[in-house]
Amino acid sequence: MSFSKTNVTRIALLGMFSLFLSFNIQAQGAAEGKQLFQQNCNTCHNLDKASTGPALRGFKERGPWADQKEVYKWVKNPASYMNGDRTGYTKGLQQQYGSIMQSFPALTDKQIDAITEYITAPIVEKKTDDDEPKNGNPSKNEAASRNALIFGIISLVLAMVALILMQVNNNLKKLSDDREGILRPEQVPFWKNKVYIALMALVFFVVGGYFVAKGAIGLGRQQGYQPAQPIYYSHKVHAGINQINCLYCHGSAWESKHAGIPSLNVCMNCHKTINEYVKGPKLYNEDGEEINGTQEIQKLYKYANFTPGKPWDPSKATSPEWVKIHNLPDHVYFNHAQHINAGKVACQTCHGNIQDMDVVKQEAELSMGWCINCHRESKVQFNTDSTTGNKFYSIYEKFHNDIKNGKMDSVTVKDIGGLECQKCHY
């Protein structure tokens, strides 16, 4: 028996093709399984973490699930399966997790196989592409201060050159005067020259005065205040990357004077489940030291008195003492609802780009001039829609009519009492 060359090639090709086909089908099965898993199971089950139900990876080695037929029966009707379960395994699960699984009568055996295939598929090690070393957090400030130093040195050198040239000029003039026999009074050295002294005094007065005035104006204003908080909470991760609305946590800004610090149950809405920080970018504190996000979540759990995997009792939680950053003097009344809800001012107008800040910093100076300026310039947003319109402004209908009749072109906050002393000083 002998194979011709073409036959061998044909068989080899066929083999390769069937291998490819089977691989393809397998991949397709796993992909379909992943989709089905996410649609049906993922709400309560995670592969590696106990959630509402147990973690599913390796479930084949537990209980009766080695037999796929048992899995079919369980998934399609868990309640009736549990009644007939003599081993008591599923009853134990119900006791452990506090509820019984929802039934999925619509899933076919084939679909359950696909899900099983996805769950039991070996873990593919993900390449970590953020291994490249990052030395600290290169900040713009560093570059700016380096530039300032270079400019300083250059101007110092130039000043010295100018001084030397002036001296040289003086000496040459003296020499030529001597030669031509012109008599001049003896030159005073420049440190005794009254013009120089007066100039220096003036410069000193202006520069010193600038800093004194700046320092004095800055007294009691906390612009740039960026205190460390009890938990390294990054607004960038929460409000920036994960796009959580400001009002999710600071909801009372919409309807009260204060923006409100969320109580721990708001944190725990998500962090009962999210107990590690792995997917976001690396975090650094002000000194450029790396922050371990997972450890910071552990700090939250300590305050909340929560152990992952166990039910949480909110009444045992204690509050972290967050450091207040934005502080207004006692004689100033500021109302968040009035600005955010009635005035439709974005949070970022006063607080800066919070969604880009890891540690929050006071961006605005929060001075009276700063408030007044905004009140002078901000155009009032009249909402004339009768259903959602702001009734507060309805008494200003006159302004509307004036604008319609061409008597005014726009209305500023000043026009509706924004400069009245008692608006802020009550």
Next chain:
Amino acid sequence: MKKLAIVTAVVASVLSLIGCGGAHGDNPGQAYMPDMYYSRAYEAYGYNNVAGEYDSLRSRNILYNGMPVIGTVARGESFTFPIPEGDSGYARAASYPSPLAGMNITPAQMKEGERIYLINCAICHGSALDGNGPLWKGGEGPFTSAPRNLKDDYTKALSDGQMYHAITYGKGQMGSYGSQVKPEQRWWIINYIRSKQGGTGADTTAAAAGAAGGAASGTDTTKASN
């Protein structure tokens, strides 16, 4: 000599003002009338700083957490929900009717429902109600459990009362939103979700069954929300 002393004093004060450099990092800077900048009266989130004590209430063993008494009904609050937390309560909530059933929702309430949904719910359930909010992103986000697709048959078949129960007390991996969303707003949210789901029969049956369920549920009010 006197002149020299004056000059030194001026220079020193200028240098010290420059040295302070205003607020930065943990340093809040200086204030020239601290009593005015840091209130001595009790302020929200402030310390009750009496007689120089950092937290004088705590030092006097007074624990004040500012929470209303359990069962407090807020001013203007009209809806009470007598069904307690837990699986049995969830089952009972199936026949609890929406107080908005049969009422005409104003466009303003509808809009408000959408706004509150987008703030509080869309982060997981998605602004398109497809269960794919920024915290999940098809498994790429930080959340480890897939949020419920609010347009799937399971949610369509849920009664308004069960959805209200889930918002009030939480369900599965979802936490309670009782502290964030007011009772009235919860019904608006449910109404908004229903309007986006597009035609279901569930809410009408719940409303029909509601009369009996509502009457029977008046007894167990120990853990009921307000």
